[in-house]
Amino acid sequence: MWIIPVLRCRRSLYLSRVPMVVFEGKVRFMASYLKYAEHKSIEKIRNIGISAHIDSGKTTLTERILYYTGRIEKMHEVRGKDNVGAVMDSMELEKQRGITIQSAATYTIWKDYNINIIDTPGHVDFTVEVERSLRVLDGAVLVLCAVGGVQSQTLTVNRQMKRYNVPCLGFINKLDRIKADPRRVLEQMRTKLGHNAALLQLPIGKESNVVGVVDLIENKAIYFEGDCGEIMREDQVPLDMKEEVEDSRNELIEHVTDVDEKLGDLFLNETKFTKQDLKDAIRRTCLSRTFTPVLVGTALKNKGVQLLLDAVLDYLPNPGNVNNYAYLEKEEKAEKLVLNPERSEKHGFVGLAFKLEVGKFGQLTYFRCYQGMLKKTDNIYNTRTKKKVRVSRLVRLHSNTLEDVNEVYAGDIFALFGIDCASGDTFVTKGDLAISMEPIFIPEPVVSMSISPQNIKDRDNFSKAIARFTKEDPTLHITYDVDNKQSIISGMGELHLEIYSQRMQREYNCPIIFGKPKVAFRETLSAPCEFDYLHKKQTGGAGQYARVIGVLEPLPPSRNTNIEFKDETIGTNVPKQFMPGVQKGFLSMCEKGLLTGHKLAGLKLRLIDGANHMVDSSELAFFLATQGAIKQTFETGNWYVLEPIMAVEVTGPIEFQSVIINHLNKRQGIITGQEQIEEWFTIYVEVPLNDMFGFSSQLRSFTQGKGEFSMEYSRYSPCAQEVQDRLIQAFQESMGVTQKQKRSN
Incomplete structure (x- = not known):
């Protein structure tokens, strides 16, 4: 690597199209990013996500990361005056609104480490983008606004990290804003998020006067200079901050020693430990999610980003530090398998498809490789459908730009074309096709509206748009209401549905009409209700005979969105081969209640007894008997919404x-x-x-x-x-209209 001094604060020089980066006052020539495709040891890989509440600076931070690592030549703002927008906001709607709608993946190189980055949305309407991103990432950067602190979506992101056991760094951003207070934000992390967190840095200056940070581990001040903060100058800790720095360093050591046995022993025995001992302890506790290191800075004013990158390398896990599992389905139970992250050909490829996207070249499927390697022209198998497909093109992603590669290894994030699958499918190259990885948690939609194209001639485009968007986004549902003869679209919020309506108009030239928003109400019981229902039908030949006896009871409030079925029968009054019919009949009735027409929830059906006929009983008969039993409970039970x-x-x-x-x-x-x-x-x-x-x-x-x-x-x-009375009245009126229409037809 060549190093030459520079006199001016410039970053982007290009000789023979080889990018160079100014760092610590010197220009460092970086090899072409094609070297990213080289086979590197797993210790040199980091997979991270940038997650936060709305407008905390995630995309701006990612833009700075790409700039300082030489991935992009010039920085642009999320709401920039040049109408370019941030690299990771590639969708036109994202640039116009200044928000992130879809998660975007990229990769970069910092100090010879490969870093895969996924920038995620902050709006709760697009929470599935965060959900599936965190499912495949090894670590994350939790960005917090120095003024807003811990906000509602911060709590959601924190729960998602906990669900997938993702270690994280905290980055308190926007120190340049008026009323910025990193200490208050740190306290909120401890009280609201439950993190054992401590600062690794202190800001030098306040609000618009922030000029640098003090590194508490190295005990030195770092100033960010140059046109774009690219020159980092080290200096002594300011005299007026020495006492604060000493107190903060002791606080950091205290929080780490509380959860790290090795450093704790050194501390209790009054044995002097080195800076490296402290950094090693921070890494161990960060990986185990018992301690959260917190850094500070302001991405917009180009301060603190390089140190955050160093912390990503120092404290967040590489793919080999994380245990990833697959499940081998057997007759009795699923066997848990630990996947081998070694970057070699010895083990068969295992990958998870975590996101689908339709582009100009067809369907693009985002993958994470968990084991083995995958080469172009290899055959892979979908373990859910058992279908085989040949890998014709293998690409890495840089926002909406695709870069072809010949092979990928364990720990890599990449994409394939022409793969027919669903989000969450597992793929292998060899071995047992009964293997599958843990699925992605998909939240249920909460808002519904009727939807139709403005012009009848646009129905084909409307169908294409709906088919594409529902496949890409598992939180977007479309159903057809037979009674009202209209399509119902369901999503995570008004903004969620509004964005898709605009995309239909822009991408498919199909303006649409939304009906009144429809909330996903549910119907349930207030007290257990017994039932004893006999279904008997004889029309000549084989008839239908089934009797079901049991109790339909409400579940506790903590599980009032669930539906459960339990077989408590003894003997052969209800043969086991007919039990699926009972369960299917119960689930089918749960799709539409008889009180307001909404789904049933928070119910448990306990089948206690019944009766069958040697000739006339069948799965269909028990299916119909169960439906009749649920209808019976609507007459005798106390239902509410x-x-x-x-x-x-x-x-x-x-x-x-x-x-x-x-x-x-x-x-x-x-x-x-x-x-x-x-x-x-x-x-x-x-x-x-x-x-x-x-x-x-x-x-x-x-x-x-x-x-x-x-x-x-x-x-x-x-x-x-x-509200309940209004819903009941509206449902009865709609049913009356439906009955009239049926009679007239």
């Missing part, structure tokens, strides 16, 4: 606080908490989703565009009596 409750977080100027609270009270909101930071306040409230429609435009109106809010699904809870 559940509605989704949303956890809403509203932020605005203190002058509008009373107005906002008044509007939330009118929407049946229950306030759960409040915070105030100088002239701004944040209110936490639980509101029925049915009452939240239109709140976005109202909030902008009465706060002069200064207020903002976010919401996420919290739980299902009984709805108000007047």
Whole structure:
């Protein structure tokens, strides 16, 4: 590697198209990024995600990372004046709105380490993008706003990291903003997120005067200079910060020694330990998720990003540090297998398809390789469908740019064309096809609307768009309501459905009409209800005979979205071969209740006894008998309606606080908490989703565009009596119209 001094603060020089990076006042020539395709040891790989609440600076941070590592030649802003936008926001809608809608993957090189990065959305409407990204990543950077701190979507992302056991670094961003307070954010990480966290750095200066950071481990000050903060200058710790630095370093050591036995022994025995001992302890505890290192900076003002990259290499796991499992389906139970992350051909390829995307070259499937290697022209097998497909093209991703490679190894994130599969499918090259990896958690949609094309002639384009988008996004559902003769689209929120309507118009030239939003209400019982139903039908020849006896009972509130079936029969009154018919009959009735027409939830069917006939009994007979039994409970049981409750977080100027609270009270909101930071306040409230429609435009109106809010699904809870009565009346009226239509036909 050549190193030459430079006099001016410039970063992007190109000689023979070889990128060079200014670092610590010198130009470092980097080999072409084609060397990324070289076979590297697994210790030189990092797979990370950038996750945070809305508008915390995720995409801006990713843009700086790509710039400092020489991946891009020039930085652009998310809402830039040059109409270019950030590299990772490749969709036109993302550039216009200044938000991330789809997760985007890229790769880069830092200090000879390969780093795969996935930039994820912050809006809860696109939470599935975060969900499936964290499923395949080894580590993550949790970005927090130095002013906003821990917000609603931060809590959601934290739960997702915990679900997949993903170690993370904290990065407190936006130190340049007025009222930035990293100490307050750190305390929120400890109290709200439950992290054993401590700062590795302290900012030098406050708000717009932040010029650098103090490294608590190395005990030195680092200043970011140059036009783009590319020159890092080391210096002594400022005299006025020495006491604060000493206290913060002791706090860091205390939090680490509490959870690391090795460093704790050295500390208790008063044995002097080195800086490397402390860094090793931080890495061990970070990998075990018992400690969260927290760094500080401001991505927009180009400060702290290079040190964050160093921390990614030092503290986050490589693919070999993480145990990944597959399950081998056997007759009695599934056997858990540990996948080998060694980057060689000795073990068969095992990969997980975690995202589908349709582009100009056809369907693009994102993969994570967990074991072995995959070459172009290899044959791979879908373990779900048992179908074989030949790998014709193997690519790596840089936002919407594709770069061809000849092979990939364990730990790599890549993409294939022409693969017919679903999100979460497992692929292998050899071995047992009964193997499968843990699936991706997919949340249920909470908002539904009727949808139709404006022009009848656009029906073909409408069908193509729906088929593509529902395949790409598993949280987007489309059903056809036979009674009302309309298509119903369901998603995670109003913004979610609005984005897809705009994409239909832009990408398929198909303007659409949305009907009134429809909330995913549920019907359930308030008390157990016994049933004894006999289905008997004789029309000549073989008839139908089935009797079912049991109890339909409500589940506890913590499981009131579940449906359960339990066979408690003794003897042969209900033969086991007919039990699937009973279960299918129960599940089919759960699709549409008889009270308001919504799905049933929070119920458990216990089949206790029954009767059968040697000739006339069949699976169909027990299917129909179970349906009749559920209808019987609607006549004898006490049914009520559940509605989704949303956890809403509203932020605005203190002058509008009373107005906002008044509007939330009118929407049946229950306030759960409040915070105030100088002239701004944040209110936490639980509101029925049915009452939240239109709140976005109202909030902008009465706060002069200064207020903002976010919401996420919290739980299902009984709805108000007047709402239930209105739903029942509307359902009865629609059924009356349907009956008239049937009679007229």
